[in-house]
Amino acid sequence: MAKPSLPTALAGDERFAILCELLQEEFDNLDLTPMLVYLIDVVPSHVLPHLADQFHVMGLEGWRYARNDQERRALIKRASELHQFKGTPWAVEQVLETLNLHGKVxxxxxxxxxxxxxxxxxxxxxxxxxxxxxxxxVELINEYKNKRSRLQALTVTLMTEAPIFIASALLSGENTTIYPLQTPGIAQTASTFYAAGLVTTETTTIYPLEA
Structure with a gap:
């Protein structure tokens, strides 16, 4: 911050020069960030209700339905635009979108x-x-619709999104057995003769006649 200049009548007074230096030191140490209230993304959370009231989005106009600071900040930033087109289907869809709701009018x-x-x-x-x-x-929708129109039906579809893990495993192997070298086959070209024979022997033993 630039050093402030004293009026000519006080510039020659040493006491005011010292006071000016002390004040300058205090001003240099001031955090001016909280004063930037219209930088919606960085203002402290406790300031948001005051800004919401100022931009006329309290209560049924969105504040009641917002769940967290992120949605509240988004609502405040779009307040002027939403009020400009209030009473149109576009405004209804946009205020729902601002609150992370996907709606079709x-x-x-x-x-x-x-x-x-x-x-x-x-x-x-x-x-x-x-x-x-x-x-x-329902009250939020009625707040942003035009006065003539009437809400006939509100259909809400609940969709659960969860990751699905699909895994597969393939275990394969191969056994190779090496045998000694073998002849793959024998080819026979000569005629084959089949024969059969039967040899029988009969032995007769005569013992001496006993009295």
């Missing part, structure tokens, strides 16, 4: 519904939905 003439009605299909993949949260979601 369909107007009555697109699906043959009742005149001046619309429906919204929302897919939830990173958060659950209970009764209170559902009511807050």
């Amino acid at each position: 369909s107007e009555w003439f697109e699906y043959g519904g009742r005149p001046y009605h619309f429906r919204i299909d929302i897919t939830l993949s990173t958060r659950g939905l209970d009764g209170d949260t559902f009511e807050a979601l």
Whole structure:
């Protein structure tokens, strides 16, 4: 920070010169970051509610449905744009997108519904939905739609995304046996004769006649 200059009437007073130096030292040590309140990504978390109130996104306009600081900061940064187009299907879809909700608005003439009605299909993949949260979601939609239109149906699809691990293993082997050299085959070209013979011998023994 540049050194401040004293008025001519005080420049010759040594006491004011010393005081000026002391103040300059204090100013140099000041952290001016908290004063940069419109740098939404870096302001302290406790400042966010005040900014949300200033940009008119408290309560039903998104703050109630935001889950964490990241979503709250995103909502504050888009507040001016959302209010500019408030009352259009685009604004409804964008405020849902800002809060990490993937929603599709369909107007009555697109699906043959009742005149001046619309429906919204929302897919939830990173958060659950209970009764209170559902009511807050309906109120959020009613806050950003135009006054004439009526919400006919809100369809919520819960999708679970989880990694699937697929693994396979192949164990193979080969046994090789080496035998002694063998003749692969014998070829016979001569005629083959088959013969059979039977030789029998009969022995008769005569013993002496005994009285």
